[in-house]
Amino acid sequence: MVKVHYFFDPMCGWCYGATALVEILAEVPEFEITYHPGGMIPKRAIDPSFRQHILQADSQIATMTKAHFGDAYKARVAGAGDFIVDSYSTTRAFLVGQDMGIEAHKMLAAIQKAHYQDGKHLDELNVLADLAVSMGLDKTTWSEKMADSEAKMLSQVQESHDLMGQLQVSGYPTFILEKDDRLTRLSHSNYYGKTKEWKNYLAELV
Numbered sequence: 001m002v003k004v005h006y007f008f009d010p011m012c013g014w015c016y017g018a019t020a021l022v023e024i025l026a027e028v029p030e031f032e033i034t035y036h037p038g039g040m041i042p043k044r045a046i047d048p049s050f051r052q053h054i055l056q057a058d059s060q061i062a063t064m065t066k067a068h069f070g071d072a073y074k075a076r077v078a079g080a081g082d083f084i085v086d087s088y089s090t091t092r093a094f095l096v097g098q099d100m101g102i103e104a105h106k107m108l109a110a111i112q113k114a115h116y117q118d119g120k121h122l123d124e125l126n127v128l129a130d131l132a133v134s135m136g137l138d139k140t141t142w143s144e145k146m147a148d149s150e151a152k153m154l155s156q157v158q159e160s161h162d163l164m165g166q167l168q169v170s171g172y173p174t175f176i177l178e179k180d181d182r183l184t185r186l187s188h189s190n191y192y193g194k195t196k197e198w199k200n201y202l203a204e205l206v
Contacts, residue, residue, distance in 0.1 A: 017065030039157035043086035072119030
């Protein structure tokens with residue numbers, strides 16, 4: 001089994017663009033992904049002056065990766081109302097989903113879709129609970145685990161930051177292959193929108 005360290009954030013647009021690459025990686029049995037959430041944006045409203053930059057960046061991401069940004073999401077970014085982004089609540093949901101039996105890459109993809117396509121308010125815990133129910137999870141159990149999830153999330157984010165410092169990781173997404181006690185950074189950005197080539201690239205690394 002070859003380990004791949006994945007440094008990411010649920011609210012990172014380029015990580016959303018890498019969803020197809022993560023899915024392929026997760027489905028190759030020779031690889032084991034270790035997820036390192038970064039806690040990029042503690043809950044805050046994004047300043048209106050920065051929103052145009054977000055839309056421009058999203059357009060670039062869509063062009064390069066073929067990721068789809070939904071009209072509901074774009075309307076939220078461009079609209080007059082508050083646009084609140086929260087890496088912490090979504091990372092808690094990512095961890096709780098795994099704890100309740102959802103595969104990590106599927107939980108992450110569901111959160112990303114809810115944000116970047118459906119424009120859901122994922123800073124609101126009831127919206128995350130509805131997402132969990134839509135994935136077949138029990139709402140009561142979910143809510144109990146979410147209420148008890150903050151300490152674990154903060155610990156994991158701190159561990160990610162410590163490891164990022166050791167490995168000189170400065171941004172998301174970053175994939176680092178660990179094989180035979182050697183660490184190799186994967187050139188994932190060369191394969192955005194090129195899933196067949198990504199599969200061939202991974203096959204050479206096993």
